[in-house]
Each structure stands twice: as structure tokens, then as C-alpha cells.
Amino acid sequence: MSKTSTIPGLAYLPARENPLKTAAGFLEARRKVDGAEGLWRIGNKLYDLETFVKSHPGGSEWIRLTKGTDITELFESHHITDKAERLLPKFYAREAATPRSVPLTFLPDGFYRTFKRRAVEALKNVDFHKPSTTTNLIMDFLTTATFALSLTAALVHSYLITVLANVFLTWTTVATHNYFHMRDNFRMYYFDLSMVSSKNWRITHVMSHHMYTNTMWDYEMYVVEPFLQWMPRKDKSYLAGMISKIISPIVWILLFVTEGLKRYYLVYKEYGVFEFRDFVPLLLPISMCFMAPKILIALKLWLIMLLISSALFGLIAFNAAHHHPDIFHDGDIYRNDMDWGLLEMDAVRDREVIDDSLILALTNFGSHSLHHLLPIVDRHYLELCVPAFLQTCEEFHVSSDKWSQWELLKGQFRQLTRTDVKKNQR
Numbered sequence: 001m002s003k004t005s006t007i008p009g010l011a012y013l014p015a016r017e018n019p020l021k022t023a024a025g026f027l028e029a030r031r032k033v034d035g036a037e038g039l040w041r042i043g044n045k046l047y048d049l050e051t052f053v054k055s056h057p058g059g060s061e062w063i064r065l066t067k068g069t070d071i072t073e074l075f076e077s078h079h080i081t082d083k084a085e086r087l088l089p090k091f092y093a094r095e096a097a098t099p100r101s102v103p104l105t106f107l108p109d110g111f112y113r114t115f116k117r118r119a120v121e122a123l124k125n126v127d128f129h130k131p132s133t134t135t136n137l138i139m140d141f142l143t144t145a146t147f148a149l150s151l152t153a154a155l156v157h158s159y160l161i162t163v164l165a166n167v168f169l170t171w172t173t174v175a176t177h178n179y180f181h182m183r184d185n186f187r188m189y190y191f192d193l194s195m196v197s198s199k200n201w202r203i204t205h206v207m208s209h210h211m212y213t214n215t216m217w218d219y220e221m222y223v224v225e226p227f228l229q230w231m232p233r234k235d236k237s238y239l240a241g242m243i244s245k246i247i248s249p250i251v252w253i254l255l256f257v258t259e260g261l262k263r264y265y266l267v268y269k270e271y272g273v274f275e276f277r278d279f280v281p282l283l284l285p286i287s288m289c290f291m292a293p294k295i296l297i298a299l300k301l302w303l304i305m306l307l308i309s310s311a312l313f314g315l316i317a318f319n320a321a322h323h324h325p326d327i328f329h330d331g332d333i334y335r336n337d338m339d340w341g342l343l344e345m346d347a348v349r350d351r352e353v354i355d356d357s358l359i360l361a362l363t364n365f366g367s368h369s370l371h372h373l374l375p376i377v378d379r380h381y382l383e384l385c386v387p388a389f390l391q392t393c394e395e396f397h398v399s400s401d402k403w404s405q406w407e408l409l410k411g412q413f414r415q416l417t418r419t420d421v422k423k424n425q426r
Contacts, residue, residue, distance in 0.1 A: 005216045006421075007334045007343075009103030016222045023200035024266050026208055026219055027069065034070035035098035041070040044100065047091040057129075059184025065203060073211040073340055076106045078181065078376050080120055080128065102212070104340040111396045112341025112373065118388035119374055123381060132380040135178065136187070138362060142172045143190045147287065150305065154288035154298045162301050169193065169305055170312040171363040178362060180206055181375040192280035194313070195260030195306060199277060210375055214322055214347035215330045227251055230323050232331040232418045241417030248413070252314025253307050321348050321368040324403075324411030325418050333423040342398070344372040345426050350402045369400075399426045 003012045015021070015029035039046040040063075049056075053063045058078070066074065079085065106113055126132075131139075149165035152158070176191035180202055191198045208219035214230075216222070221230055228244050228251060229236055260281065267278055285302040292298035328334070328346035335342060354366040361367045361379050370382040370389055377385070393400040 005330050006332060007103065007215060007330065007338075009338075010212075010215060010217065011101035013217050015219075016216065016225075020262065020265070021219070021223045022262055022266055023197075023203035023219075026203055027065065030070070031068040033101045034068070035096050035101065036068050036070055037097070038068050039093055040066060040068075041096055041100075042072050042075050042088065044096045046093045046096055047088060048093045049091055052091060057183060061184055061199070061202070065199075066207070070100060070102065072100070072106070073102065073104065074207060076112070076340065077211070077373070080116060080123070080374065080376065102217075103338050104343060105338045106340055110337075110339040110341070111345075111392065111398070112339055114395070115341060115373060115388060115392040118392060119377075119385045122384045122388050123377065126381050126384065128377045128381050129183070131179065131182065131185075131187075131378040134358065135362065135378050135380045138359060139172075139175055139178070139187055139190065142168055142175055142363075143193075146172050146193065147284070150284055150288055150302070151291045153301055154292040157292070157297055157301075159301075159304075162304055163308070166305050166308040166312065169309040170316070173309065173313055174316060174365060175362040177201075177205070177365065178379055181210075182378075189277050189280050192277050193284055194309065195256045195263070195281045197259070197263035197266075197277065199275070200259070200263055200266065206375070210372060213344055213372065214328055215343075218330075221330075224251055228318075228416060230415050231329050232415075232421055234419050234421075236417075236419050238417060241419075244416040245413050248318070248416070249311060249314075252318070253311045255314050256306050256310035316364055319405070319409045319412045320365040321350070321408065323415045324349065324408055325414050325422070326411070326424050327415075328424055328426075329415070332421055335423075335425045341373055342396075342425075345369060345393075345398050346424075348372050349408065350400075351405050351408065352402045354405060355402065 005012070011033045013026075013029050013033065015025045018025040034041055037046060040049045041047075049063050049067075053060045056063050075084065146165060146168040149161055149168055153161035153165050172190055173194040173196075176188060176198075179185055179188040180191070180198065182188075188198045191201065204219040204223070208217060212218050214221060216231075227247055229240065263278070267274055284305075285299060288298035288302055289295045292301070323329075327349060328343075335346065348369045350369050351366065354360045354364050357366075358380055367379055367382045370377075370385055371379065373389075374382065374385060390400055392398075
């Protein structure tokens with residue numbers, strides 16, 4: 001396992017060496033390498049946000065979880081306007097003593113800030129800090145349908161209805177991803193029905209994957225190692241790549257169960273307290289037990305749901321946007337421009353058809369480039385930013401081409417065996 005990133009200046013993250021590869025482990029590693037000195041680091045300045053925890057418009061969880069880390073990328077990407085930036089001087093503590101462990105930049109005339117200014121203008125007539133009513137209705141329908149189908153399947157002991165429940169549980173889990181990046185809200189807890197923790201995913205998905213996509217810091221890359229190896233390495237054997245292809249479906253099937261076990265391990269070992277969200281995974285099996293003629297029938301159907309939904313979720317998630325031989329992965333030759341937005345663009349591809357429908361986008365991780373650049377903006381509003389996005393891509397000579405889902409599906413499996421290093425800037 002290489003300890004050197006091909007992104008010049010990106011520090012090694014020891015979390016990759018932890019056999020359990022937990023969310024808490026990612027944060028612990030960040031506190032070791034970020035030079036935040038127990039405070040919150042933004043750029044080369046340290047801030048004391050302790051008194052701001054309860055006042056943070058996005059919710060206290062974001063502030064509590066990130067204490068002692070460098071939040072530069074999170075701060076820039078999750079504050080679209082300059083309001084938060086104007087508040088920062090009130091909490092200034094001192095200059096950081098060490099250089100940043102991340103080399104990525106947010107220059108005023110760079111790709112990301114140029115696009116963000118235009119996006120703010122495009123969104124000026126909507127309240128983009130909240131999800132739209134349409135999105136909320138879709139989300140609530142998917143969750144309600146999941147419960148209705150699950151309880152019906154338990155009542156009549158129907159495997160056919162269980163299959164339908166599988167699909168809706170998968171869609172609910174994927175669509176809830178829309179709510180992770182936003183201010184604290186009850187709909188993000190729908191995700192916990194899958195057994196995977198919404199709290200842990202705020203760490204591993206939002207703070208890791210979204211901020212450092214396809215790099216050595218991307219939890220969603222290293223959590224499946226050594227079983228799935230997407231990073232191109234010359235010492236990666238052909239046999240190892242073929243084994244990765246074969247066992248991929250097994251990894252998908254076990255995803256929910258594995259992450260579910262990790263969540264309760266963390267509650268016991270790291271967090272030390274059960275939260276409301278930790279009881280949410282029990283709602284489905286308990287409800288099904290009340291409806292089924294026998295408890296064992298309910299538990300059997302619930303386990304089937306969990307495993308099949310996990311497989312479907314893995315199929316969608318791992319083939320949605322990030323893995324293909326022509327997409328940047330750490331190990332490839334990196335571009336000279338260190339703008340954060342360009343890293344996101346290099347590591348993402350959008351899909352034809354999927355992005356043309358709000359329901360398809362919600363349930364299949366659609367509008368992926370825009371979502372990575374504007375993670376707090378509801379998918380219903382992202383379409384307003386398309387002209388600004390295309391204009392900025394043209395100015396900075398960044399491709400905005402879309403690929404088919406089939407091309408990404410094939411490419412993901414090809415990436416597992418890729419050993420050659422590329423300079424594949426978008």
C-alpha cells in the first residue's frame with residue numbers, strides 16, 4: 001500500500017492502516033495531521049468555534065464533529081454565500097503553526113470560486129438553504145412506501161412484496177443522501193433504516209469522500225481495500241484485479257451489515273452514548289415482528305431485505321460517477337492547477353438520462369458534478385445552476401460531457417484491474 005499521494009503536498013492519512021477503518025478513525029487521523037491544535041482550522045488561521053456550536057445555522061453536529069481538524073474544504077463548499085466568511089473574524093484565535101496537510105486552493109479567480117459566485121446569482125430567487133417541497137414529498141413517499149411494503153410482506157409472508165420493499169429501501173437510502181450535507185434535519189435519519197449510521201456517513205461521505213474525492217483521503221476508496229482496489233498501481237497483479245471483479249457483488253451485499261456493526265461498535269467504544277438515530281434501524285424489524293404471524297418470519301424477511309437492498313445500493317453507488325480508467329484516481333499524474341473544484345471535476349462524471357429526471361437523480365446519485373460542487377443545494381435547485389456550470393467549464397477548458405450508465409458500469413470493473421498511470425484531466 002503506497003503512502004505517497006500523487007497530489008503534491010497531500011499528507012499521508014494513517015486512518016488507512018486501521019483494520020476497522022471507522023468514521024471515528026478518519027477524524028482521529030485528521031486531528032493528528034491537520035495542525036488545528038484542538039481548534040478549527042480554515043486556511044492558515046485557527047478559530048475557536050466553541051461558543052458558536054449552538055448558534056450554527058447548519059446545526060451543532062457539524063461543529064462538534066470537526067473540532068481539532070482543518071475544515072477549509074468543508075467551509076468553502078458548504079457556505080455558498082459570504083455570510084459565514086464575514087463572521088469568522090469574531091472567532092479568530094491565532095495563526096496556525098504548521099503548513100496545511102492539504103494543498104488544494106480556493107483562489108478568487110480559480111475555477112471553484114468563479115463558479116460559486118455565478119451559482120449564488122442563479123439561486124438568488126430560491127431558498128437554497130432548505131430542500132424544496134417537491135423533494136421532501138418524494139423523500140417522504142419513498143420512506144412511507146418502504147414501511148408499507150415491508151409490513152405487508154411480513155403480514156402475508158410474501159417474497160414478491162419483499163422484493164418491492166427491497167427496491168424502495170434502496171431508493172430511500174440513496175435519496176436520503178441529499179439531506180446529509182444540509183443543516184440538521186429529521187429526514188437524514190431515514191438513512192439509518194439501512195443499518196448504516198447517518199452520523200458516520202456525515203463523516204465518511206461528506207467530510208472524506210466529497211472533500212477529497214478519489215484520493216488517498218477518500219474513505220469510500222480505502223474502506224474496501226484490499227478487496228477492491230481502484231487506485232492504479234504498477235504492483236497490482238492481474239489476479240488481484242480479477243478477484244476484485246468477482247467478489248464485488250459480495251462486498252455490495254455485506255455493505256449494510258458491515259457498516260451497521262461498525263456503528264454500534266463506535267457507539268460502545270468511541271461515542272459512548274446512544275442517540276435517537278441509533279434506534280431508527282430497529283423500527284423496521286420491530287414493526288414487521290408485530291405484523292408477521294411469527295417473529296422468525298419477520299426477521300428472515302428483514303434480513304433478506306437488508307442484504308438485497310445493500311447489494312442494490314452498492315451497485316448504484318460504486319458505479320454512479322467515480323470509477324473508470326479515464327477518471328482521475330490517486331496514483332495518476334495530477335494537474336498543475338490545485339483548485340479544489342478542478343479535483344472534483346476530474347474525479348466525477350455525469351450520466352445521460354439519469355440527470356434528466358429529479359426522481360432518477362435522487363434515487364441514483366444523479367447530477368453528480370453539480371452536487372459535488374454545491375453539496376448543500378437541494379437537487380431540485382441544481383438545474384438552475386447548469387448555465388453557470390457550463391459557462392465556467394468552457395472558460396476553464398473543462399469537459400462537461402455526459403456518459404452512459406453502461407459505460408460507467410463497464411469502466412468501474414476495468415478500473416479494478418488498471419495498473420497504468422494516466423494524465424486524465426477532464
